[in-house]
Amino acid sequence: MNATRAPRMSPEDRRAHIVAATVPLILEHGAEVTTRQIADAAGIAEGTVFRAFADKHELIDACIAHVMDPADSIRVLEGVDGAQPLEAKIEQVVTLLHDRVGAVVRFMTALGPRDHERHRKGRPGDHHHPPLGEVTDVVTDLLAPDADRLRVPVATAVEYLRILVFGTAMPFLSSGAASDPAQLATFILHGIAKEGD
Secondary structure: OOOOOOOOOOHHHHHHHHHHHHHHHHHHHHHHOOHHHHHHHHOOOHHHHHHHOOOHHHHHHHHHHHHHOOHHHHHHHHOOOOOOOHHHHHHHHHHHHHHHHHHHHHHHHHHOOOOOHHHHHOOOOOOOOOOOHHHHHHHHHHHHHHHHHOOOOHHHHHHHHHHHHHHHHOOOOOOOOOOOHHHHHHHHHHOOOOOOO
């Protein structure tokens, strides 16, 4: 049987291709996914996986970095029309960030505990970033035109928004009652009191 030759790719593109094929498999099988399954999903020979990554641990680390990378979310946020009404912007921002946190939580839950020495040691500054802090600047820019409609400074509004989105998207912090992004957006805009109370 003739093996199908993988298309020519740069080493970076090859790694990205393998990571893209591996992420859905981790969601399905967790850390027990095999390199054979990964190779089949990527349409490559199993040996190609080990030419791109030293071992499965390194590949899983690359998948974690991919899932945690906020670049795609930031690009989408940057595409939100800042001239829209405040209500529309808040709902779009909340929905996007809620989905992002949910996707990260589902992936890390599927992956399970990872007790690698390099993760225990960490790096200076790791684990000290505020939840969703990477989107602060772009969300601030989106809300700045509506500063006169906010009861608090824009920076404070963005901080509250991040905290609420993060908290309601985490299954171990929320009962699930506040997991609807549209409802959360309404709460962020109007609070828990009825209008006129």
